[in-house]
């Protein structure tokens with residue numbers, strides 16, 4: 554069947570099998586490999602992308618279901634060479650170690666901040682419950698999301714500067 | 718994991734979905750959020766030949782006050798239940814419980830109709846709707862009919878829906894902004910309840926205390942007769958037949974049902 558999907562701002566039409574998962578479509582058809590597949594059972598969140606602006610787990614959406622919609626992957630989040638505030642904050646706050654969960658974490662966090670621009674720490678932890686990280690212990694991830702929230706609302710005090 | 722091959726059709730309306738179901742018979746399945754069906758298809762526990770996608774049908778996605786009930790479209794997503802001001806003011810149990818379903822990504826996809834039609838006894842919304850004194854509206858070839866929620870859940874993954882029927886609306890009683898509570902006991906984040914208890918307006922429904930969501934009738938009756946919360950909650954497991962699985966044995970589940978009912982009633986009364 555034919556699907557027409559706007560991927561990272563560019564509309565494209567492809568011939569796919571109805572059973573093709575969105576995660577496989579993005580990786581194998583579009584060649585966008587930032588979206589990782591960790592569990593394939595809707596548990597880990599590594600495959601999180603935005604579908605019409607909201608986070609979804611692309612291992613549990615058919616490419617066919619996304620036809621007519623827009624999808625944003627991690628590759629489409631930055632504005633040219635300027636990182637998205639959530640990406641920049643993950644770098645600044647060391648919100649990753651191996652990096653496998655990171656694309657999904659960043660996409661989930663960006664979706665969370667678009668719905669709730671001023672989350673407290675508990676809300677960040679609860680809202681990221683669909684994303685599992687085996688390395689970091691989550692502390693720096695949470696710190697990065699809170700820092701990105703401050704950045705996006707314009708009141709971030711650089712932690713490095715502050716402690717000097 | 719990749720599902721077995723199937724044909725995919727998008728229904729243009731509920732009417733069309735009903736006629737497609739009639740045309741394809743048992744080989745077809747409705748696809749709403751896909752967050753119960755697709756995982757089962759990936760495991761080949763479900764192998765439909767045709768999927769009829771209804772997820773995008775806006776005509777069945779709404780939440781509005783209608784007389785002494787709130788009418789919720791069958792395709793309303795969990796996320797829309799959580800954020801609904803109408804539900805918060807009129808029937809808060811539903812939004813509260815929807816916030817316990819899975820995680821944000823799952824709530825962006827899954828629908829209330831899909832959750833009820835799937836009828837997993839461990840699921841959250843079936844218990845919430847049971848506690849809410851709801852009426853369900855199904856549309857089939859012969860038109861629409863209503864089903865009282867007490868007659869809807871028949872057993873494990875089994876409901877009163879006919880194979881050619883679409884669950885189009887859920888009508889819950891307006892209970893006012895307070896007095897609702899949900900206690901869900903899990904071991905891991907983003908998981909189904911080991912046991913959960915939904916309470917509103919003197920009604921108490923239990924999740925995962927048997928093959929279908931169950932009303933704690935002995936507790937409800939005791940409350941109606943003026944028993945204390947402690948005494949009423951002690952009866953919560955009466956008449957239930959909870960299962961044994963890797964998380965808990967039946968005795969532990971009965972214990973949980975009593976404790977969670979006490980907490981839920983106390984929180985609802987506070």
Ligand SMILES: Cc1cc2nc3c(=O)[nH]c(=O)nc-3n(C[C@H](O)[C@H](O)[C@H](O)COP(=O)(O)OP(=O)(O)OC[C@H]3O[C@@H](n4cnc5c(N)ncnc54)[C@H](O)[C@@H]3O)c2cc1C
Pocket residue numbers: 594595596746747748749750751752753754755756791792817818819820823826827828829830831832833834835839840841842878882883884885907908909910
């Ligand atoms: C990792 C994970 C964790 C989860 N955790 C929870 C949890 O904690 N609590 C919980 O309650 N649920 C949980 N769920 C399930 C989730 O709530 C599903 O979204 C929901 O059960 C099914 O809704 P759906 O719209 O996705 O239905 P689908 O998967 O599309 O459909 C489910 C079934 O219902 C039928 N159907 C769908 N819509 C209709 C309709 N309108 N009329 C008639 N039949 C219909 C379909 O044909 C199918 O048989 C979880 C799911 C996953 C993947």
Ligand code: FES
Pocket residue numbers: 589590591592593594595596597598599600601610611612613
């Ligand atoms: S790969 Fe999709 S949730 Fe883990």
Ligand code: FES
Pocket residue numbers: 648649650651652653654655685686687688689
């Ligand atoms: S950084 Fe390794 S899984 Fe999160």
